[in-house]
Amino acid sequence: AKTGVAEFQNMNNAWPSNNSDAGIAEAANHSGEYVSQVSVASNVVTITFGSGVHNGNTITLTATDQGGSISWACASLSISDNQLPTICTGI
Known part of the structure; x- marks a missing residue:
């Protein structure tokens, strides 16, 4: 999903709907x-967990256009920072 969002932004100078x-x-x-699902709305990718320790919780990956390159931030209102999944490290 991150790649699709970044490519759409780079090609259209707009975020995907x-x-x-x-x-x-x-x-x-x-x-x-x-x-359980991954959804895109503008510059935000929302990942919803359907099983395991984070069942029912979500994380958001938020893209920012840095003038030709895209940076990402990962956050969750329901999962503490020290328990965020590995997808959130190194972005």
Whole structure:
């Protein structure tokens, strides 16, 4: 999802409105072992967990255009910073 958001921004100088604009499957089609859905709205990717210790919680990956490159910030209102999943490290 991050790649799709960044590519859309770089090509259109605008953020994608939804998953389709970002070139990814609909939100519920991203389910896996721990994730129940991934959704895109503008510069925010929201990941919802469907099982495991974070069941029902979400994280957001927020993109910022840095004049040609995209930076990302990861946050959650329901998961403490020291328990954020590895997707949040190094971004």
